[in-house]
Amino acid sequence: xxxxxxxxxxxxxxxxxxxxxxxxxxxxxxxxxxxxxxxxxxxxxxxxxxxxxxxxxxxxxxxxxxxxxxxxxxxxxxxxxxxxxxxxxxxxxxxxxxxxxxxxxxxxxxxxxxxxxxxxxxxxxxxxxxxxxxxxxxxxxxxxxxxxxxxxxxxxxxxxxxxxxxxxxxxxxxxxxxxxxxxxxxxxxxxxxxxxxxxxxxxxxxxxxxxxxxxxxxxxxxxxxxxxxxxxxxxxxxxxxx
Amino acid sequence: xxxxxxxxxxxxxxxxxxxxxxxxxxxxxxxxxxxxxxxxxxxxxxxxxxxxxxxxxxxxxxxxxxxxxxxxxxxxxxxxxxxxxxxxxxxxxxxxxxxxxxxxxxxxxxxxxxxxxxxxxxxxxxxxxxxxxxxxxxxxxxxxxxxxxxxxxxxxxxxxxxxxxxxxxxxxxxxxxxxxxxxxxxxxxxxxxxxxxxxxxxxxxxxxxxxxxxxxxxxxxxxxxxxxxxxxxxxxxxxxxxxxxxxxxxxxxxxxxxxxxxxxxxxxxxxxxxxxxxxxxxxxxxxxxxxxxxxxxxxxxxxxxxxxxxxxxxxxxxxxxxxxxxxxxxxxxxxxxxxxxxxxxxxxxxxxxxxxxxxxxxxxxxxxxxxxxxxxxxxxxxxxxxxxxxxxxxxxxxxxxxxx
Numbered sequence: 001x002x003x004x005x006x007x008x009x010x011x012x013x014x015x016x017x018x019x020x021x022x023x024x025x026x027x028x029x030x031x032x033x034x035x036x037x038x039x040x041x042x043x044x045x046x047x048x049x050x051x052x053x054x055x056x057x058x059x060x061x062x063x064x065x066x067x068x069x070x071x072x073x074x075x076x077x078x079x080x081x082x083x084x085x086x087x088x089x090x091x092x093x094x095x096x097x098x099x100x101x102x103x104x105x106x107x108x109x110x111x112x113x114x115x116x117x118x119x120x121x122x123x124x125x126x127x128x129x130x131x132x133x134x135x136x137x138x139x140x141x142x143x144x145x146x147x148x149x150x151x152x153x154x155x156x157x158x159x160x161x162x163x164x165x166x167x168x169x170x171x172x173x174x175x176x177x178x179x180x181x182x183x184x185x186x187x188x189x190x191x192x193x194x195x196x197x198x199x200x201x202x203x204x205x206x207x208x209x210x211x212x213x214x215x216x217x218x219x220x221x222x223x224x225x226x227x228x229x230x231x232x233x234x235x236x237x238x239x240x241x242x
Numbered sequence: 243x244x245x246x247x248x249x250x251x252x253x254x255x256x257x258x259x260x261x262x263x264x265x266x267x268x269x270x271x272x273x274x275x276x277x278x279x280x281x282x283x284x285x286x287x288x289x290x291x292x293x294x295x296x297x298x299x300x301x302x303x304x305x306x307x308x309x310x311x312x313x314x315x316x317x318x319x320x321x322x323x324x325x326x327x328x329x330x331x332x333x334x335x336x337x338x339x340x341x342x343x344x345x346x347x348x349x350x351x352x353x354x355x356x357x358x359x360x361x362x363x364x365x366x367x368x369x370x371x372x373x374x375x376x377x378x379x380x381x382x383x384x385x386x387x388x389x390x391x392x393x394x395x396x397x398x399x400x401x402x403x404x405x406x407x408x409x410x411x412x413x414x415x416x417x418x419x420x421x422x423x424x425x426x427x428x429x430x431x432x433x434x435x436x437x438x439x440x441x442x443x444x445x446x447x448x449x450x451x452x453x454x455x456x457x458x459x460x461x462x463x464x465x466x467x468x469x470x471x472x473x474x475x476x477x478x479x480x481x482x483x484x485x486x487x488x489x490x491x492x493x494x495x496x497x498x499x500x501x502x503x504x505x506x507x508x509x510x511x512x513x514x515x516x517x518x519x520x521x522x523x524x525x526x527x528x529x530x531x532x533x534x535x536x537x538x539x540x541x542x543x544x545x546x547x548x549x550x551x552x553x554x555x556x557x558x559x560x561x562x563x564x565x566x567x568x569x570x571x572x573x574x575x576x577x578x579x580x581x582x583x584x585x586x587x588x589x590x591x592x593x594x595x596x597x598x599x600x601x602x603x604x605x606x607x608x609x610x611x612x613x614x615x616x617x618x619x620x621x622x623x624x625x626x627x628x629x630x631x632x633x634x635x636x637x638x639x640x641x642x643x644x645x646x
Contacts, residue, residue, distance in 0.1 A: 057542055057640045078546060081544055082544065085543070085544025096539040098536060100251055101243075101246075109543070113549070157543075
């Protein structure tokens with residue numbers, strides 16, 4: 001099985017000069033391709049910080065993070081931007097769509113940054129919007145979409161570039177239960193059918209219930225890690241319709 | 243897509259963008275209007291110099307202008323006139339006898355330049371007849387008629403019909419005095435010129451100087467001002483042993499004023515644009531501050547600093563360019579209107595203007611040749627204004643920006 005994320009002795013300390021606070025403390029984490037993993041823990045346990053470190057949005061104070069054989073802690077700021085563009089998909093808690101772009105343009109945005117040809121862009125976007133059930137909302141601006149729809153567009157945007165894995169920071173936190181369930185169905189299906197690796201930080205029991213692996217963080221350290229379940233195991237899919 | 247995003251971004255806060263676009267429009271309108279006024283003033287000044295003072299070109303004996311010594315003469319005016327009028331760039335020619343003299347009246351005396359003219363040909367070159375506001379001008383019936391400027395008339399308390407005495411040296415360096423009668427009082431837009439120049443009939447002056455049909459100066463008016471260099475070259479080639487000068491050489495202060503005024507105009511536009519730049523910088527900084535989280539997200543997704551810079555640059559340029567057409571249109575309409583109607587500043591600056599040789603009636607002229615430069619200044623303003631906001635955006639760390 002291919003290792004996608006390999007983090008060794010990763011630490012992130014805030015206020016190092018005064019009263020040090022270990023947001024992430026000596027964490028070891030290995031994620032295989034096709035995993036559907038939830039990172040859980042109480043507020044302030046370091047979930048988002050760890051996700052930011054793995055996503056190359058922040059630099060650890062010590063340790064190494066190797067993604068697909070590349071140690072991202074050694075990359076420069078510009079190299080990191082390029083690495084993120086090619087390898088990592090992000091889904092944020094508050095959707096973070098670009099308000100002046102339509103749903104289609106939001107998803108297309110990342111493909112344009114990757115300089116993907118127009119025909120290929122359109123093909124991918126239409127297929128993705130079909131998968132997320134928003135083919136009729138392609139030309140709507142985010143303000144005209146519900147929270148659940150916006151988060152689905154964010155998922156489409158994250159997947160459009162065909163990343164190595166998707167990092168989702170509390171993706172269901174701002175959604176009602178029906179929208180959250182729909183979103184989880186979509187992500188579980190993409191994980192199952194396309195083998196896309198997902199790593200969530202979450203408080204949401206619904207996400208935890210669907211995850212095949214749950215890593216619990218307490219005070220910046222991994223306190224519990226359920227065994228990784230191979231991708232051939234199906235993630236439970238809700239029967240609820242969108 | 244970056245252009246599309248930049249354009250849509252500037253309309254996220256409509257009021258703010260409209261306000262800054264209006265500032266650009268007003269700044270541009272003000273800059274172009276100042277430019278148009280200066281151009282109008284300069285054109286009028288050049289017109290005055292050519293029409294009232296020098297003509298487009300003058301020909302003298304090479305030694306004459308050193309001391310205005312009356313012995314340095316040109317002769318055979320008819321031959322000169324026919325030779326000069328041979329060139330199709332030439333519109334009109336007049337010959338003049340010129341001497342420096344002392345004008346005396348019972349109330350005082352003044353140093354003047356006496357210009358002996360042939361009224362008919364002179365009127366074609368310097369439009370002298372049109373500038374006579376008091377008296378009848380040269381009647382041709384009496385001897386020793388003189389035209390004096392309004393300023394000199396006021397100073398010497400002269401009226402049409404008054405007597406004056408002119409004293410000068412003839413070609414043999416003997417002093418000659420003669421009484422003249424004021425036949426008319428002229429007024430040009432150049433007060434110093436009015437105070438210094440007296441016009442008499444060339445035959446009367448030649449008789450006193452004892453130079454028969456000779457003269458000192460040929461004043462030439464061209465059909466088109468643009469032919470100045472060509473006509474000068476043609477005449478100099480035709481009359482190589484004489485001094486051919488253009489108005490720019492005869493009146494270097496006017497040429498200097500015109501060329502330096504160009505720099506002043508750009509400085510004024512630069513100052514207006516500098517003030518505008520601070521408005522643009524403020525607006526763009528606000529726009530970036532409001533979108534910190536969004537920009538952080540874009541960087542997180544993989545938008546590099548160059549693209550981010552380009553986006554901010556495009557937003558700034560588009561915002562600035564939005565205000566450009568209304569500014570241009572307003573400036574063009576206003577200039578076009580006042581170009582026909584004229585702006586009369588005689589009530590508050592007439593004396594000042596005329597003492598510097600400027601008309602108090604200004605006909606602004608839209609600065610077409612300078613338009614490209616002005617547009618470049620506007621674009622440069624936008625480019626310079628975007629550097630600080632773009633650098634600010636480029637310094638945003640995605641993690642911190644996403645927390646906002």
